[in-house]
Amino acid sequence: MKNLEKIVFNSETPDEKRRKTIIENIIVKFEFVESKILSKSVLNREIPIIYIGNKEKSILLTGAYHGMEWLTSLVLLKFIYDLCEKIQDDIYYKNLIKKRGLAIVPCVNPDGVEISLKGENASGEYKSLVEKIGEVQSWQANARGVDINHNFNAGWEDLHRREIEMGITGPNRTRYGGEYPESEPETQAIVNLCRKMNFGYAFAFHSQGEEIYWEYSDKTPSQSLEIAQKMAHLSGYTVSFPKGLAVGGGFKDWFINELGKPGFTIEIGKGKNPLPLSDFNQIYSKIEKMLYYILELDIS
Template structure:
């Protein structure tokens, strides 16, 4: 029995992933890169690796329930394959899943374990942040979900208007697009696998964002509506500062593939661990739909 009732810091994730790989030979585990503090970025693949749905979580430090949700879903998929549980097992044989449970390992580590987790960037973190519990960026104070090359300049302008000119716990998009190793790792992954659609997980709000500009594929709104129907989440348009620079935006704008952002949970970040079980019951419906449809 794998224990998901734990804050998913680096050590806890290693335990869960090792356990998953031990239990399920069908899981392919590798690293797509390292964070700025040299923490490995895990990739888990289950089912057909030639054609997949891409799920990513842990973009933002204090949104670590997304990490747990993706790890637990990896187990569900592996279990379905092992037990030949239809329809998920059949679907996975045709189109598998690629899961990046934690895009921003340093950010999650800082939000859970404090500034010491930032290693060489400890001083920087302490300088710009009074309470690391609310940390969102990577260890260098760059918000990974503002660092992608999609409307980056316009977003940077909005950040400046909000007074964000340098490293910050949240919303600083970096000096150039794709400047951060975590962003580069995800871009590299997207170039190395064949994926049909990407779903990025954040918290909170129980909302689904599904559009970015003129290249938004029609399937985005179809998927968003379907996810909303099964989960009770709301399909929504992002606020101004939450548009551009994100992973979903980049996938739509540059790769012209369907991509959505799902905001799990309801309340205030960081969502308490005690919310996980109930939230997972809802979010697994979205994950399953995203895999089956």
């Protein structure tokens, strides 16, 4: 192990540069961690993935599908870091990751995060579109105005119809699902990964609301509700049922519907998006037990 500085997670917002610094720190410090570039965004920003432990029996954790929900990427990076310290120091975790693994994509939508944190100057060739739409701090979509969590192929047509009813007919800062399902490279990156990896479970982190979503269609596995209830018990979060425009088109919906495995959305924190960095420690400590519970889930 190399002696690098210990990362202070609540000291800086997790923009592209900061996330890269943290991931580099982790891979230098912990030799058992593998990091790759999973894919690239509309604006060619890297979408890294981090692997720990047994790849044959693994669980997927993903964050920052939505630009202004950048705090979710920081939560996942801290979890990786803390888990790696435990693996290094504690024989229990060292053995556990021989039996199972994690694949973590801290930031699915790097362009959206950069636009939310830095404004229209981070939107490259889409600058005039982003400027025209405005209110960039609350940007949720990718750089060309497609909401990644409305772009998955699960009830997409129905969701698309409801978007139009609400007056969302083209690129927007939120809730526009694109011209067709899986039209966006960020969506394709996650879908292709899942088709390749045979994950036992998948989790998508969003903000905010302190809620856990677990259900989509009659394909929802029978154990999903019990897992959601256990996670709620450990975190104080609420088990929820989505309504209106939150139904369909999302990653967890696709994961359940297409693969028939348990998929969950966890809405971290409470307040108004973007949640401030000053909420980070409190949010992390509230969900920490739930994160370690996820690591212990049965994978047959």
